[in-house]
Amino acid sequence: xxxxxxxxxxxxxxxxxxxxxxxxxxxxxxxxxxxxxxxxxxxxxxxxxxxxxxxxxxxxxxxxxxxxxxxxxxxxxxxxxxxxxxxxxxxxxxxxxxxxxxxxxxxxxxxxxxxxxxxxxxxxxxxxxxxxxxxxxxxxxxxxxxxxxxxxxxxxxxxxxxxxxxxxxxxxxxxxxxxxxxxxxxxxxxxxxxxxxxxxxxxxxxxxxxxxxxxxxxxxxxxxxxxxxxxxxxxxxxxxxxxxxxxxxxxxxxxxxxxxxxxxxxxxxxxxxxxxxxxxxxxxxxxxxxxxxxxxxxxxxxxxxxxxxxxxxxxxxxxxxxxxxxxxxxxxxxxxxxxxxxxxxxxxxxxxxxxxxxxxxxxxxxxxxxxxxxxxxxxxxxxxxxxxxxxxxxxxxxxxxxxxxxxxxxxxxxxxxxxxxxxxxxxxxxxxxxxxxxxxxxxxxxxxxxxxxxxxxxxxxxxxxxxxxxxxxxxxxxxxxxxxxxxxxxxxxxxxxxxxxxxxxxxxxxxxxxxxxxxxxxxxxxxxxxxxxxxxxxxxxxxxxxxxxxxxxxxxxxxxxxxxxxxxxxxxxxxxxxxxxxxxxxxxxxxxxxxxxxxxxxxxxxxxxxxxxxxxxxxxxxxxxxxxxxxxxxx
Amino acid sequence: xxxxxxxxxxxxxxxxxxxxxxxxxxxxxxxxxxxxxxxxxxxxxxxxxxxxxxxxxxxxxxxxxxxxxxxxxxxxxxxxxxxxxxxxxxxxxxxxxxxxxxxxxxxxxxxxxxxxxxxxxxxxxxxxxxxxxxxxxxxxxxxxxxxxxxxxxxxxxxxxx
Numbered sequence: 001x002x003x004x005x006x007x008x009x010x011x012x013x014x015x016x017x018x019x020x021x022x023x024x025x026x027x028x029x030x031x032x033x034x035x036x037x038x039x040x041x042x043x044x045x046x047x048x049x050x051x052x053x054x055x056x057x058x059x060x061x062x063x064x065x066x067x068x069x070x071x072x073x074x075x076x077x078x079x080x081x082x083x084x085x086x087x088x089x090x091x092x093x094x095x096x097x098x099x100x101x102x103x104x105x106x107x108x109x110x111x112x113x114x115x116x117x118x119x120x121x122x123x124x125x126x127x128x129x130x131x132x133x134x135x136x137x138x139x140x141x142x143x144x145x146x147x148x149x150x151x152x153x154x155x156x157x158x159x160x161x162x163x164x165x166x167x168x169x170x171x172x173x174x175x176x177x178x179x180x181x182x183x184x185x186x187x188x189x190x191x192x193x194x195x196x197x198x199x200x201x202x203x204x205x206x207x208x209x210x211x212x213x214x215x216x217x218x219x220x221x222x223x224x225x226x227x228x229x230x231x232x233x234x235x236x237x238x239x240x241x242x243x244x245x246x247x248x249x250x251x252x253x254x255x256x257x258x259x260x261x262x263x264x265x266x267x268x269x270x271x272x273x274x275x276x277x278x279x280x281x282x283x284x285x286x287x288x289x290x291x292x293x294x295x296x297x298x299x300x301x302x303x304x305x306x307x308x309x310x311x312x313x314x315x316x317x318x319x320x321x322x323x324x325x326x327x328x329x330x331x332x333x334x335x336x337x338x339x340x341x342x343x344x345x346x347x348x349x350x351x352x353x354x355x356x357x358x359x360x361x362x363x364x365x366x367x368x369x370x371x372x373x374x375x376x377x378x379x380x381x382x383x384x385x386x387x388x389x390x391x392x393x394x395x396x397x398x399x400x401x402x403x404x405x406x407x408x409x410x411x412x413x414x415x416x417x418x419x420x421x422x423x424x425x426x427x428x429x430x431x432x433x434x435x436x437x438x439x440x441x442x443x444x445x446x447x448x449x450x451x452x453x454x455x456x457x458x459x460x461x462x463x464x465x466x467x468x469x470x471x472x473x474x475x476x477x478x479x480x481x482x483x484x485x486x487x488x489x490x491x492x493x494x495x496x497x498x499x500x501x502x503x504x505x506x507x508x509x510x511x512x513x514x515x516x517x518x519x520x521x522x523x524x525x526x527x528x529x530x531x532x533x534x535x536x537x538x539x540x541x542x543x544x545x546x547x548x549x550x551x552x553x554x555x556x557x558x559x560x561x562x563x564x565x566x567x568x569x570x571x572x573x574x575x576x577x578x579x580x581x582x583x584x585x586x587x588x589x590x591x592x593x594x595x596x597x598x599x600x601x602x603x604x605x606x607x608x609x610x611x612x613x614x615x616x617x618x619x620x621x622x623x624x625x626x627x628x629x630x631x632x633x634x635x
Numbered sequence: 636x637x638x639x640x641x642x643x644x645x646x647x648x649x650x651x652x653x654x655x656x657x658x659x660x661x662x663x664x665x666x667x668x669x670x671x672x673x674x675x676x677x678x679x680x681x682x683x684x685x686x687x688x689x690x691x692x693x694x695x696x697x698x699x700x701x702x703x704x705x706x707x708x709x710x711x712x713x714x715x716x717x718x719x720x721x722x723x724x725x726x727x728x729x730x731x732x733x734x735x736x737x738x739x740x741x742x743x744x745x746x747x748x749x750x751x752x753x754x755x756x757x758x759x760x761x762x763x764x765x766x767x768x769x770x771x772x773x774x775x776x777x778x779x780x781x782x783x784x785x786x787x788x789x790x791x792x793x794x795x796x
Contacts, residue, residue, distance in 0.1 A: 052762040056769070056776035090765030238759035239722030245762075276668060276705050277758065315668050317703030320759075334663030336702040352661070395723030395764040402765065433722065469722045483725055487759075493702070625783070 002296035004304050006182050009173065012295075016174035019080075023047070023099045023163055035101040037078065038124025044079045046116075047097040049162065051086030051248055052241070052280055054094040058110050059083075062094055065113035073122055085249015087162035088403040089149055092132060097162075102143040105130040135399070135421060149400050152419055154381065156389045157205075157365040158405045161249030166284050169291040172252040178297050180371035181256050185263050185305045193264040194220060197367070200375035201387035206232060206323065206360030207438065207464045208540065209386070209453040212367075215357060218347035220265040222355035227267035229258045230351065230358040232328055233274040233281070236320035237436030238487060240467035242391040243361035245403050247274070247281035250365065251288035255298065255311060257367035262309040265357055270311035273328055277318065285313060320437070320491035323465075324539050325358040327493065338495045339539035360465065362391055382408030386452035386463075396433075396469040397424045406451065413447040416470055427472040431555070435464025437484045437491075438544035440551025441477065460551040462544070476573035477556040478563050482510040484548035492542070499542030502533040506549060516576035518564040527553060575619050578634045582623075584609045586631035593623035593632065641680045648673055649681065653688035660689045663699055667706055676707045712747045712754030714794050718770045721760030728782075729768035733757065735782040736770070739789055752794055 003009050022045050037044065048054075048063040063081050070076045087095045092106035096116065103126055105116065112130060119127050131140040132147055144150045155161075164171035172178070184193050198213030219227065231254055235243040247254065258270040274282055289311055292298040300308045314332045321327045322337040329351050331337035350356025366388060370378045379387050386408040392415065395401050399421035406415060412432055416422070423429050431441040440461035442449075449455045453463050471480065485507045494500045506529050509522050530546030530553075537543045553560060562568045569577045582593070582602075587609050594602035594610060601617045604610030612623070624632040652669045656662035666685060671677050677700050686693040700706045718733040733744075736755060740748055747754040753772075763769050766778025770788075777788055 053765055056761070056763040056766060056778065090763075093765055236759070238720065239724070239764060241760060241762040241764065315665060316705075317664055317668070318705035319703050331664065334659075334661045334665075334699070336698050393723075393764065395767065396726045401723070401767070436722070467722065469726060471726055475726055480726070483722070483730075 009178060009182055012170055013173050016170040020174045034124050035126055036121040036124045042078050045099045046081045047084050049087050049093060049095045050083035051245055053090040057094045059094040061110040062108055062113050065110050066117060069114050069117040079121055082165050084163060085161040085166050086245040086403055091401040104144045106132050148418055152414060153405050154389050154407050155405050156369055157362050157391050161245060166249050166251055167287050169252055176372050177252055178256050180368040181259050182303055183371055184260050185307050190220060190264045196375050200370045200378040202366055204360060205362035209463060212363055216261060216264050219355050219357035222348050224355050226354045227265055228351045228354055228356040229261045229267045229270045230356055231258055231272040231364055232358050232360045233272055234316045234322045234328060236323050237465050237467045239395055239469055240393045240436060240465055242393050242466040244278050244281050246361050246365050248284050251284045253368055254361060254364045255288055255292055257364035259309045260367055261357060263307055268308050271314050273314045273316055273332055276315040321493045321541050324541055338493045383450060383452045385454055392466045392468040394420050394468050397472040398470040399424055408452045409450040411448050411450055423472050430473050430475060431471045433469040435462035436467045437487050438462060438547055439464045440547045441555060443555045460554055474571050476569050476571035477552045477559050478513055479573050481549045481552040482514060485510060488545040496538040496542060498533045498536040499545060502529050503545055505529060513563050514574050516567045520564055523560055572634060579614050580612055580617060580623060580632055581635050582610050582612055583631045586629050592626050596622050596626045645674055646684055649684045650688055658689055660691045671706060676710045678708055713752050714773045715754045716770060716772050717756045717758040719761050720757045723764035724768040727767040731782045732768050732780050735785040739786050
């Protein structure tokens, strides 16, 4: 069936609404402990997470076993199993949610499937051992609303992730999907559409934070019959998975938003540039594009308005620099992804020399809601200059690893300690890194700054696309800087000398420091080089590449000094500064270490204390892994 | 450059892929993706063949192949291993996991074991950060990998079958 009028669209929405109402979390918490079919409901939905993280832990198998089990009990007509996008709480995955019982099961294994069906669905008793345990009160929590992880979150870009079936466009429509597109093309002029986006204050979520409405306006003013709308889904920041989760969990929001932009700037063609490493996201996008076509929400003459728009997918091939928009455009043209100087801006001369508007996945995901709820509503969330919310992939040494979305202005402390649940294994917080390889490491003293573009920039980091990595006392900051620089050296496209050569020299200096051969002058050299690279590089990648080094030098100078002066690594990560030592009071002289040492560096008679000759030792660690008495330590 | 090392079937397949993309050089990356999917890797002879079909210099094809990490000029092992070096895995010690894999297999990153069973690569973020550090073998994700368990994972008889 093709949707030809607004009425057709509203009809589909009405038809699909009932199925989604079950998933409404607003049902009052009555303290009613019964659940499942016992409660007298004749329709239950079991939501299983189909995001990459949970899939890696067999969530597809869980769903299959639940389905089998439902059949065994003959209740498959009453209980539906739906695969959704990411719930966000990856630490506790795989997640299974039962609605309308508001029950959130964590760390589910395929072998738990039968028990969920037997106990919860048939028996009417929640499976207590799979419920989330609040680490503060030690009490089990049934529903996600009462978990600290979710309490402070405001989900706009992630509104449909973990709620709808991303492979069913009707569920998206039931959530007011494509209503914004209909509203724009039926009742607004392109100029009015751009005005709404401008008034919302939305800024690019890819990192730089350029006002989206202004970007659209530039592209709309370029005079050309052919224009392109591009979705930048080349999420290259190592350790970030915001965009992938949106594509996997709510692909239609991207499609709808791109079509709205197409109408606003006068473009008929859309391109999604997505990493080839994201097979599931590609599959979901293709499915969504296919379904939108079937319903006539993409293609010619959408809703009978004469507006036509189509989307094709382009694959990236693993190059971080392709996140930069000019490089991305060259890559889509089948070339090496090397950036070029701006101007000309893509809005004037982009893909195949035609005006092109590029926005990032998360930016797109915000657009439909801005039209649904109005620009003033959106602008009321966040801070003065940074409106709305931001999605972060919270990872590293934190208790609650996952995908979160918070209003701009939330502090890093709230994110790390309330949502993130603090540092893993009771260790001490050391640093938080935002902005990926272009960002910086912030410390304890920055924890109370609000998350917005300006504040993070002023503190020496940046918003970036949303990676947020937490580090503890066991992480060596020199090694962390070296890690990011190693990434940049590998990913630098090589076009301009400051980035290609400068970063390589910086990496060599860091290698030297880590090897215990650094000097105080090296630190000055690092700083000089970093500033030159920052000023002289051609593109955003190069200009921001020294940030991890500069921010660690600024915030952890004492740690660098220890490395170069005392040759000491407090985090015990730099092997050159550590020695394997046999603790005399623990050694019983079993000779096992000496027998296994590949370089015969250990001496000692049987039943006598053994000693390692540090001159001979190659620090392979064989002795340590062979000692049954844990008498060997790294110091 | 002679292109006598690849089979006629491969040459025909490359021609078919290029034609499906109208022999348009702008589609080069998509063409290389499909070719790699079909043939497994992109040796010099294959690149020359693609260049001929698209009527562009072979250097341009090689420029693209060597630029992008996803394209490989060497055949992969039967069970390709990728160790995640995304930041989340790195701060939880994936560099040590990588060292252990190298030690156990006796190969460097980008190499294949002499018996052709394993090849080793690094990647940046699988997206299973909750399971960090992770590695993947033939696409299957192994989470919370401790360097001590690497040998056990690799010695699974399934891989040498």
